Amino acid sequence: MAVTTDIVESYRHPRAVIRRYLDAGENEPRALAILMGACLLIFVSQWPMLARAAYLDPSQPLEARMSGALMGTVFLLPPICYVLAAISHLVARLFGGRGSYFGARLALFLALLATSPLMLLNGLVGGFIGEGPGVLIVGFLVLGGFLAIWGLMLTEAER
Numbered sequence: 001m002a003v004t005t006d007i008v009e010s011y012r013h014p015r016a017v018i019r020r021y022l023d024a025g026e027n028e029p030r031a032l033a034i035l036m037g038a039c040l041l042i043f044v045s046q047w048p049m050l051a052r053a054a055y056l057d058p059s060q061p062l063e064a065r066m067s068g069a070l071m072g073t074v075f076l077l078p079p080i081c082y083v084l085a086a087i088s089h090l091v092a093r094l095f096g097g098r099g100s101y102f103g104a105r106l107a108l109f110l111a112l113l114a115t116s117p118l119m120l121l122n123g124l125v126g127g128f129i130g131e132g133p134g135v136l137i138v139g140f141l142v143l144g145g146f147l148a149i150w151g152l153m154l155t156e157a158e159r
Contacts, residue, residue, distance in 0.1 A: 003037070003113070010114035014149045015156040017114075018107055022157060026102045035078055035109040041116035043073040048127020081108055092158040103157030111150035118142040 010017045021030075046069045054062035082105065089097070089104035122138045129135065 003034075006110070007114050007117065010110065010149055010153075011145075014111075014114070014152040018103075018110055018153040018156050021106055021110065022103055026100075028102070031102065031106050031109055032078075034106075034113050035081055036074075038109060038112035038116050039073050039077050042077070042112070042119055043070055045116070045119040045123035046073070048123045052127045052130060081105075081112070084108060088154060089158070092154060097158030099158035104154060107153035107157045108150060111146055111153055114149050115142055115146040118145050 006017050047066070050065040050069060051062060054060065054065055085105040085108040086101060088108065089099065089101050092099065092104065118138070119142055122135065122142050125138045126135045
């Protein structure tokens, strides 16, 4: 199944999506590809806001801002996600979870990938409208969607 179909399906049936991936067996290269795809989309989602910030404050050029965002999202975010997934697995075990570290990683990575379209929307709102209530509302929408999808997927992975 295509990844774009999985993204759309994750909003309606997140448990079914992760179950399909878990039933296919542990495949760490696939999980890493999902994470890197999500990180790349998160990086792209920041471009409109970075361009707006560079236009409003030309003391720091756009290239410098983009290289910092690239460093943060593509190089620093993946190890942070691995640590966060391990912590979430350990917390789930405290509450009776019987899953694996791989399942916890996959739940987090798929949740990031599923919410990446919302992050793209957040970037567009921030780039075109700027700071204000619109960006805040969309940001809470992104956070809520991510936490809901991740929670449901993690619950399924730890069963």
